[in-house]
Amino acid sequence: MELAERRLHPGSVPKLSAARGRREVNSLPLKLPAVVVLVLWSVVPLAMTLWFSFQRYNLLSPGERSFAGIENYRFLLTDPGLATAILNTLFLVGWVLALTVGLGTLLAVLFDQDFFGRGVARVLVIAPFFVMPTVSALVWKNMLMHPSNGVIAFLMRSVGLQPIDWFSAAPLASIVVIVAWQWLPFATLILLTAIQALDPERKEAARMDGAGPVAMFFFIILPHLGRAISVVLMIETLFLLSVFAEIFVTTSGGPGLASTNLAFLIYRYALLEYDVGAASAGGVFAIVLANVVATFLVRAIARNIEA
Amino acid sequence: MTRALRRKWITTAAAWLVAGLVFFPIAWMVLTGFKTEVEAIATPPSLFFRPTLENYVAVQARADYLKFAWNSVVVSFGSTLLALVFAVPASYAMAFFPTKRTKGTLVWMLSTKALPSVGVLVPIYLLFRDAGLLDTRLGLLFVYALVNLPIVAWMLFSFFKEVPGEILEAGRMDGAEPKHELYHLLLPLSLPGIASTCLLAIILSWNEAFWSLNLTAANAAPLTAFIASFSSPEGLFWAKLSAASTMAIAPILIFGWMSQRQLVRGLTFGAVK
Numbered sequence: 144m145e146l147a148e149r150r151l152h153p154g155s156v157p158k159l160s161a162a163r164g165r166r167e168v169n170s171l172p173l174k175l176p177a178v179v180v181l182v183l184w185s186v187v188p189l190a191m192t193l194w195f196s197f198q199r200y201n202l203l204s205p206g207e208r209s210f211a212g213i214e215n216y217r218f219l220l221t222d223p224g225l226a227t228a229i230l231n232t233l234f235l236v237g238w239v240l241a242l243t244v245g246l247g248t249l250l251a252v253l254f255d256q257d258f259f260g261r262g263v264a265r266v267l268v269i270a271p272f273f274v275m276p277t278v279s280a281l282v283w284k285n286m287l288m289h290p291s292n293g294v295i296a297f298l299m300r301s302v303g304l305q306p307i308d309w310f311s312a313a314p315l316a317s318i319v320v321i322v323a324w325q326w327l328p329f330a331t332l333i334l335l336t337a338i339q340a341l342d343p344e345r346k347e348a349a350r351m352d353g354a355g356p357v358a359m360f361f362f363i364i365l366p367h368l369g370r371a372i373s374v375v376l377m378i379e380t381l382f383l384l385s386v387f388a389e390i391f392v393t394t395s396g397g398p399g400l401a402s403t404n405l406a407f408l409i410y411r412y413a414l415l416e417y418d419v420g421a422a423s424a425g426g427v428f429a430i431v432l433a434n435v436v437a438t439f440l441v442r443a444i445a446r447n448i449e450a
Numbered sequence: 451m452t453r454a455l456r457r458k459w460i461t462t463a464a465a466w467l468v469a470g471l472v473f474f475p476i477a478w479m480v481l482t483g484f485k486t487e488v489e490a491i492a493t494p495p496s497l498f499f500r501p502t503l504e505n506y507v508a509v510q511a512r513a514d515y516l517k518f519a520w521n522s523v524v525v526s527f528g529s530t531l532l533a534l535v536f537a538v539p540a541s542y543a544m545a546f547f548p549t550k551r552t553k554g555t556l557v558w559m560l561s562t563k564a565l566p567s568v569g570v571l572v573p574i575y576l577l578f579r580d581a582g583l584l585d586t587r588l589g590l591l592f593v594y595a596l597v598n599l600p601i602v603a604w605m606l607f608s609f610f611k612e613v614p615g616e617i618l619e620a621g622r623m624d625g626a627e628p629k630h631e632l633y634h635l636l637l638p639l640s641l642p643g644i645a646s647t648c649l650l651a652i653i654l655s656w657n658e659a660f661w662s663l664n665l666t667a668a669n670a671a672p673l674t675a676f677i678a679s680f681s682s683p684e685g686l687f688w689a690k691l692s693a694a695s696t697m698a699i700a701p702i703l704i705f706g707w708m709s710q711r712q713l714v715r716g717l718t719f720g721a722v723k
Binding site: 171174176177178180181184191195256264265267270271273275277281287291292301381384392409413414419427429432434 | 482495559560563572574600657660691698710714
């Protein structure tokens with residue numbers, strides 16, 4: 144009967160879902176545990192952060208808890224640290240995005256070519272992504288960027304330049320370099336995957352029409368990569384908005400506030416100054432910022448699921 | 451030499467130069483781990499030296515490296531297992547018995563990833579303090595399982611979708627109960643997908659360095675937090691740092707190389723395959 148009906152109305156969604164769900168199954172008990180723990184994990188702390196942000200609450204004097212109204216927000220907004228932290232966050236995110244997507248596109252095109260030992264070379268390029276952030280930060284800080292014993296200082300001296308103390312002269316830029324090195328493989332890997340999914344016939348057709356490598360890149364490859372690039376941008380942004388460990392082990396946010404981003408500022412309020420209220424107000428800020436980005440991300444990805 | 455071959459050689463040179471540059475910090479770190487402390491800070495950097503294993507011995511003897519490594523193993527494997535326990539039934543249900551709400555549920559799961567950890571640092575810290583979970587492996591294990599649950603569920607969902615429904619259907623005809631259908635048909639059929647999902651979850655947990663730095667101390671610290679202790683000035687022993695780091699990243703590098711294909715799918719939530 145059902146089948147007959149479908150034949151009569153071929154347009155009426157002969158979807159996979161209909162075929163698969165034929166047997167009456169109550170699948171709710173299967174989904175419920177996962178949904179419940181995720182709700183608890185996301186909603187409860189979120190509500191608590193909001194609640195604390197309106198409280199006068201310092202862990203050093205836990206007895207004196209009271210309603211604070213918007214005091215924490217006013218404190219946050221008048222703290223010169225906030226503007227610095229937001230600017231630093233944007234600087235960090237912006238530069239890392241530019242470096243990883245720019246270089247990642249070039250690397251992806253390069254590694255799409257046929258050359259000797261491609262498999263091994265590819266493995267080497269991807270490696271930094273699997274290095275834990277504390278390791279990469281310390282290796283860069285000590286062994287590479289150290290002003291007297293680092294490899295970079297050695298190279299600069301050997302061409303007659305004065306070595307630079309990177310982490311005091313340009314702390315935030317130094318962190319950008321480290322974080323970009325960690326995320327370059329991610330961008331490369333995803334863009335390479337996308338390039339390899341490009342229909343070879345389109346490339347061939349363009350070549351027949353006399354397109355050189357440059358024209359090929361701008362008119363065939365780059366437009367094809369648009370989607371993948373936007374995915375890379377958004378996913379990286381979500382992670383980069385809360386870069387923490389790299390700052391924690393290299394500069395501790397300094398000198399002064401020079402390399403303090405929003406995540407590190409909140410950490411400072413919370414676990415160094417024990418100011419629960421201010422830290423929570425900062426947390427609300429971070430959540431709003433991330434959600435603006437996430438809205439775009441979720442929309443782009445949701446378009447792509449065939450559920 | 452033909453033009454094509456010359457071109458290939460030029461590409462080879464360029465690509466290997468780039469690969470060498472990108473990989474250099476890791477190679478240099480591994481090398482430094484086999485030097486003495488004096489050679490490690492020598493300028494000009496010493497390239498030819500007699501390799502020593504003393505740092506590897508010292509890292510264990512002085513800092514009890516294995517304790518932190520074990521913490522990493524327990525937390526990352528345990529959290530992956532826990533995430534699977536929640537995700538397998540949910541993904542199974544969503545892949546084979548989709549409802550109107552399935553798409554919404556998936557998107558919502560993804561959106562929980564957008565909640566920045568730092569935004570909920572304070573409540574989680576306080577809840578952990580009150581529950582006695584601060585600086586325990588169990589506490590960190592819970593956090594990682596929850597942090598990775600959306601990714602794990604998404605990946606499993608996408609792998610389950612690739613299993614032909616007819617096979618499960620045939621099993622049902624033969625009288626397989628849903629439980630058996632899951633254990634004897636679906637899981638074996640999607641084993642490669644499940645394996646790469648596990649690898650990704652383990653990699654992410656192993657390298658996680660926000661919660662581990664904020665929620666653990668001497669007892670439950672995994673390797674990420676242990677390595678961070680080398681950032682204090684008195685801990686600046688480059689050769690030992692390198693030896694400890696090499697051991698900390700080696701297993702994950704291997705896991706990562708094994709799973710690089712599926713990684714793209716997992717990290718982009720299926721938006722790029």
